Amino acid sequence: MRMPPRALRHSILTAAAAAVTLVTACKAPQPDAVGSVQVSAQTGTKQAAQLTYDFGDTAYAPPGLEGKRTELKAAVTYPRGLGNGKHPLLMMLHGWADTCSAGDKPVRPQVWPCGKGARPVDNYLGYSYLARALAEKGYIVVSVSANGIQAQEQGQGHIARRALLDKHLEMWQQLAAGKGPLRALKPFTDHVDLNRVGTLGHSRGGGGVIAQVLDSHKRPPGVNIRGALALAPAMNGIDAGKERITRVPIAVVAGTCDAMWDDSKIPLAMAAKNPHARHYSVTGANHNFFNTVWTPGSGPSFASDDVAIENRNLPGGRCKSTNGTGNPRQLKPAEQRQAAIRYVTTFFDKYVR
Template identity: 75%
Template sequence: MPTRSLRRALPAAVAAAAALGLVSCGSPQPKAVASAPKVSTQEGTARSAELTYDLGDTAYAPPGLGGKRTELKAAVTYPRELGTGKHPLIMMLHGWGDTCAAGDKPVRDGGWPCSKGAVSVNNFLGYSYLAEALAEKGYIVVSVAANGIQAQEKDQGQIARAALLDKHLEMWKQLSAGAGPLQELKQFKDHVDLERVGTLGHSRGGGGVLAQALDSHKLPPGVNLRATLALAPAMNGIDPKKERITRVPLAVIAGTCDALWEDVKIPVAMAAGNPHVELNRSGFSRDLIP
């Protein structure tokens, strides 16, 4: 769990980064199973509202997962008063954790969906406090569940995670036209600005948002990724000798004692050639964002 100072810094970092942007291109992804989502609402705060949509545990077969299927599920935190304009969209992706549990005990049989008697762990709700803070500043925040990838992945599943984010963005693009699997979420029609999308990922989720931001990755049509924040990212499966992020303003936060920092040379691999990058390591930061 982030320290209190990091809790304060993260919303500002994401909000500031999401105001920037470069143009990126798009390509279609494998289709989801056609079904209406299960929608539930939560209490929220005085200035933010919350809901969860769920199309099922096997709704999507992302590339990079060998044909195995994963869930299409996310928590949406948004300004309680959406007004008449459009709001920037923040996509969040959680890190590794136990995917299934029976009561308070993890079930680690490696299967997905969870075996009989076990339920999926709500890892995607881990940053709810941050989602609320951002929603109160005017952002719509979608925190994506990736337990199905965690339970079945190889090479830390970065290709699958990037594709999962793309699939959710594709559904939100359809929703903006009043169509697609999320069309019953009518309160968001005409209120989501897909030209201003920011991403935040932690640990393996950090690797996922970096994979999505790579120059070689093609985003869904009509989506403009304006900033990426990778928090202590795990990046196995991304070749630092071949890949770069130069189109998307980027922030990376990693600890000095995090072996992944040295192993994958995040500053060299991900920041080379990027005119808008912030690197933070053990209290040292360099801000090149004008």
């Protein structure tokens, strides 16, 4: 495990310090970020580096959240050979889960920002295994935190989530021109391709990426979304009877032991006239194991196997399917994540790369 290249890390953190000074010095609030930006580098792999940018817990008030504010925060996983041409951009969005924890217990009911003695649950880091696999193939991957939305939504969560994705994409579009609130990430300026963008969402995050590619939704100018993939999506307010998805390739991946399997078929009806719409069933997969933070053993103590108690741990390590295909062997977390990597990389390599 190594840090990003020293020269790149120095450039990013130096630029971040300058951006912080600029934001703090302005008397009028910045339109895109209320707080000052913080950029930090994390460990990565031999081929993929990672950093996080964070504008604060109340930096953005998206539509659909009734004026309440949420964070502008994301983990960026990218190829260590960043300077080799332009790279396609992938956005990831997590679903609904516990937002804050105090010690080893979740804070319930949900609140945002987290109160004294509590800290945010890092739901957005649960797809780091996917981000690393994609970065090693040449993608820049941005996994967006949406804790503030999940703690405060009132039935219009899909609107807030797609707006949050649009906001991050807007900032990356500005960065591609060397401008905007993400200018602290200057090394990316000439190496991100906004004409090759893909989106991935899980659970309610899947509903968010579906909402973003609806025919009725106008996306940020200068951004071309070439493919959207939803892992076990929850529609969360989308009117499937009225909305359509015919212009963007879309794939849905869901486990056969996931209670959301039936719902995962809904987007396919919305994309009936889309020749690039596919549904993939992962035999023996549940809902939570796609996210390592939601998985017992790799997540916090309150992470869980979401297959209903009466439907799991059947003889032979089997689970009762929710799509009428019997009782398959339930996949181990590592097996389920390997399946996700195969489906995700194949889809984005076909439509985005």
